[in-house]
Amino acid sequence: MGERIASWFAAGHRPLPWRAPDFPAWGVLVSEFMLQQTPVARVIPRLEEWLARWPTPADLAAVPPGEAVRAWDRLGYPRRALNLHAASVAITERHGGIVPSDVDELLALPGVGPYTARAVAAFAYGSRVPVVDVNVRRVLARAVRGVGEPGPARTNEEHALTEALLPADPARARLTNAGTMELGQTVCTARAPRCDSCPIADACAWRAAGYPAYTGPAAPRQKPYAGSDREVRGRILRELRANELPVPRDRIAQLWTDADQLERALRGLVADGLVEIGDGGFRLPMH
């Protein structure tokens, strides 16, 4: 099954920048941070701007973390920008400015979890390690386990299942990793899988079983954005991004009518290190 996915992917995949063989490891790391919770189409332009401005980890490490938060703009979940900045500092200080290739060293970087560490090792350095994202989880659930949805994460089992699919040759394994992600993103989609176009249709356990309805536990769902603390945090950060000088409290107070919720969001941003108090107002972090 893994070889067939590799051949399908090699025969014609989308030309995503971070899939190019000569794309720098730093670019792969930045793209994986951005892709964690943001769709591809929104990531591509921001990634190009980011790498033009900070072509190496040392370039990003040299500016205040608030600049990373400002440049993150509206990609969402801005703690990723702070973590990426902290990772650039760690890479510069501990690894001589070179993104490490070892999964354990990658895992020790701020904001790098099991998925991102393996994605960088596999796609930037060609290591034969299983890369499991939400799309891979869905393909595994259907094709291998014969269930319609992946349900809550089963990290160890899913790594083992993916590893079993990887060809022995690291270059082919890289294609299988990327191809399984692509298959889940473009063919084996959550709502409408296109089994007629699927390279592993005749081996798919879920299809062979007649597509039984999923009865297992549901994966946790994200709460709606509108009216949430996330929306309030987003409004505050948008105001701070647009201002080089600290924004006074009375201007922040105009951003949201529910004063308690606004205060909670503001305190959360300060606690997360995304906002600093200083010089008579609130600003993006300078240190």
Ligand code: SF4
């Ligand atoms: S046959 Fe259909 S359900 Fe099975 S892996 Fe392919 S697209 Fe997904």
